[in-house]
Amino acid sequence: MAKVRRLMLIASATTVLAVGAVIAVIGYRVFHWQGSAPAQVAPGPPRPEAAAMLPPGAKVLSSAVGEGRVVLTVEVAGGIELRSFDLNTLKPLAVVRLAPNP
Numbered sequence: 001m002a003k004v005r006r007l008m009l010i011a012s013a014t015t016v017l018a019v020g021a022v023i024a025v026i027g028y029r030v031f032h033w034q035g036s037a038p039a040q041v042a043p044g045p046p047r048p049e050a051a052a053m054l055p056p057g058a059k060v061l062s063s064a065v066g067e068g069r070v071v072l073t074v075e076v077a078g079g080i081e082l083r084s085f086d087l088n089t090l091k092p093l094a095v096v097r098l099a100p101n102p
Helices: 002-031
Strands: 059-066 069-076 079-086 092-098
Touching: none
Parallel strands: none
Antiparallel strands: 059 069, 069 079, 079 092
16 A cells, blocks of 8 residues: 555656646746737838839739848749849849749
């Protein structure tokens, strides 16, 4: 009977220790959660409207924004292009034409 009590005591202590460790990790993650940084807008007068120039008949399939750039996936004349623009001025930076392997 003493051996059973000792084994139960060891099992209970291990369970309490494991549950405490899980609660500690959850608490650490909750109180040290940083999330994403808020968008920073430069102070000053409002900017004039800008337009990115695309070829006639172009169809925008998707867009992505990051690191000061806007990248558009555009369908032009049956082909796919990636067009990169500066985020602030919308000046074209690069055009990459995607073609299938022959």
